[in-house]
Amino acid sequence: MWYAFIDAQQRLARAMVGGVQAESDSGPRPQAGWLGPELAADAFSCWLLRSTCAFERTPPFAIHSVAGNGLRVAVDESVVASLAVGALRRFRRNPPTPSADGKLPVLLCAPLAGHRSVMLRETVETLLEERDVFVTDWADARDVPREAGPLSLDDYVRALESFISTARAFGSPLHMIAICQASVPALGAAALLATDEAAPIASVSLLGGPIDTRLNPTVTDRFASSHTLKWFHDNAIDTVPPPYCGAGRLVYPGFIQQAAIFAAHPERHLRLEADYWSRWLAGDMPGAQQALRSANEYAAVLDMAECYFLDMLRVVFHEHLLPRKLWSVAGRQVQIAALRDTPLCTIEGDSDEITGAGQTHCTHALCDASTMRPARQITIEQCDHYDLFIGPRWRDAVHPGLREFWRDLEHAALEVRRPRRALRVSANRRSA
Incomplete structure (x- = not known):
């Protein structure tokens, strides 16, 4: 052990x-x-x-203010929902963005793939320049008592459904962004909600998500698919020791994940360290x-719970249940076609070494999209996996693409509402 x-x-x-x-x-x-x-x-x-x-302790987001229209805007952070699998954090601009601007809040679905959600701090700061942000902050499995359940992939999909409902309860629709592995449970949650109601969210954006790993498989894809689930259980799973709350829980430990991340991306780790020491x-x-x-x-x-880790390997890399339209969550069939009318944006990096070309863009075909539905497929040049959500490529290319997509949707929504307001004003004048 x-x-x-x-x-x-x-x-x-x-x-x-x-x-x-x-x-x-x-x-x-x-x-x-x-x-x-x-x-x-x-x-x-x-x-x-x-x-x-x-x-x-987990490094805090500690976002106290952001730049906006040449000014500094204060940011209020709060936890608005808590479940065994994690919490939903709300970052609210203060003063808030005027509702007349039509800028909807964003739900940022963080990947559960080794890093803590705080790695997306820069992503959150950039988004906050224009709109409020909700972030999924997943719990460390070592701190979750065994009595809370196995923490399966189904648990995380249902948690996202709950978080979407919580975020919407603050008074407006929202745009959803899912990064990397979060694309799978986020797409599943959005589809399940869309099956039950007409328009649960304003749009879905997927960044470097492994929706169909059969397309242009990467080294990561081939490694995951070429080893059995038993092999991963025998070589990557350990037991949480006392005195942690999750003592006795089987997990994929963080220290093994850190070694795997360094082996896969040594250049990024060395670049961060070199930047720090050179400035120092x-x-x-x-x-x-x-x-x-x-x-x-x-x-x-x-630490990732064993159940979630093996579920992701099985669903995404071994059986490809989502693109084959065979995935069920807690007995509910995930019908991706339910999103055919939901605006969809997919973004890939042309140098992504984790998610192969076309693995995210394929979502458009899976949704059997309506010809009237707004949609974008964006491929960013000279962009690796982490560049999709951190660093200069995120700030200069990815975020502007998302911002333009959202502005077009929100502008169209405002144009639809304006004639209705004009008709009401005209009717009031005639009645007077």
Whole structure:
């Protein structure tokens, strides 16, 4: 049992660094140019916590304000729903966006694939420049008591259905974005809701989602499909030890996931570390602080429940149930065609090494889309998987594509409502 041994090492690492909290959004803030021994010790401590997955607390989003129309807009963060699988966080602009602008809020479905949801902090900040944002913040399986159930893929789909309903209860429809593996449960939840009602959401946008991994399979796809579920159970699953709330639960541990992520994307890990250390050595403390925050967010991993992990492997990589239209969630058939009238945007990166070309764009055909439905297929040049939601390509290419898609939808909705308002005003004048 490696989990107990690794956990003991992590506790030792935390004891060694003492009071340094690299998982916070603060940390050492010395004056620029001062590189004394205390700062060197803190820099080493932060690195030790990152490299050993020893964060005691999850790095916070800590988004206090964002830029908007040349001004700083305050942001209020709150948890508006909590389930065993995770929480729904609401980030609200203060003062709020005027309703006359027609800018609907966004529900951002974070992937449950190793990283914690806070890795999308930059994504959330960018979206907040124009509209309110809801984010799924998935729980670490080690902290969920076994009595809460197996935490299966079905549980996460039903949680997304509940989160969508909660977000809509704040008074307006919403756009939904799903990133990477979140595309599968998000699409399933949207389809199930659309089966029960006409227009549960304003639009669906999928970024680098493995909807059909039979198309142009990547190294990740081939590895997942070429190993049996038993192999993954025997080689990747461990038991949560005491004193965690989930003691006894079988999980895919975060420390194994971190090793797999580093092996698959060593260049990204090294780039984040190099950016931090180069700024630190140059005495650029504000830049080093920002780089440290990004590195800590990328290194923050969580445990996935065994049931969810194996369900994803079976449904997505082994049996391809979604594209074959054979997927059921808790006995309910997922009918993707129910989304035929829902505006759909799919975005892929031409250099995506995780999700192959066409694996996301194929959703349009699966939905049997109406010819009248607004739709977009966008392929971003010189864009790898992480670039789809973090960094310059996200800010300069992906987000502008999404923003244009949403603006067209919202403008059309405003144009439909204006004649009705004009008719009501005219009728009131005649009656007067």
